[in-house]
Amino acid sequence: MKAEARLFKSLADETRLKILWLLMTKDKLCVCDIMEVLGTTQSKASRHLRYLYHLGWVTDYREGVWMKYQLNVTPGSPKEKQLKLLADILSSSPEAIVLRRRLEERLAAKDQPDAPESAAACRCS
């Protein structure tokens, strides 16, 4: 059951859970979005995203300068089912709402090109 243990270990980190939760709210996020919404470092965000990538939780693709990440929702895959369960568990957390709202705000701020430099520090599309 080593594989199962590794599966759960990949979920045994608060930052990774938050990242997955953000990607459930909105797929196709770049690293700078996640890093900004979570209020963390680029190094940390990127590292956890790579971790999730190698374990099959997310897929990535490049869009210009930005690396976009999204949930691996291949239909019928075990991951898809697991993600559903995970969503159910995370949604009952009090922080879930806060994070979701922060993400909305962040994405909205980026649509305003006259952002007051506080939001949208990066020029991620």
Place this chain on the structure above:
Amino acid sequence: MKAEARLFKSLADETRLKILWLLMTKDKLCVCDIMEVLGTTQSKASRHLRYLYHLGWVTDYREGVWMKYQLNVTPGSPKEKQLKLLADILSSSPEAIVLRRRLEERLAAKDQPDAPESAAACRCS
């Protein structure tokens, strides 16, 4: 989401997963049974059982010399639902069958009082 991370961390260990799986097969196991079936140390088995106990996965009660452990299946509790999901995940592991068989053998051997000392090293009821 710290609580959720801790929840998954409690499942991020192979020994603990195996213990939970054994308890899904047969509730009310003593430490010596688990330790024997998993082929591990008493110290290790006991420690992980206490760990699972403190996180609400299992309950315990004393039966003479033996400490009996069983899954915490309080109806309607979150743990009950989580255990169902966990059972689903673990059952698809190749080791699941082996462990289940080993447990059956172990329990059967204990019913034979003329055990050849290899099985039933302890006199657990």
Place this chain on the structure above:
DNA sequence: CTAACATAACCGCTTAAACGCATGTTGTCA
């Protein structure tokens, strides 16, 4: 080509988890 930016990889450090071993505790039985 070069500067600027987004991201990944590296390094050293700190912390926490898991383990083995030994010891303590509790219950049973003679």
Place this chain on the structure above:
DNA sequence: TGACAACATGCGTTTAAGCGGTTATGTTAG
């Protein structure tokens, strides 16, 4: 009461995870 069995736990060690800070890689714009 003393010996023994089942179990819990304290301690020291080892190993792995996460993190901050820095550097390397890749991409675009000028």
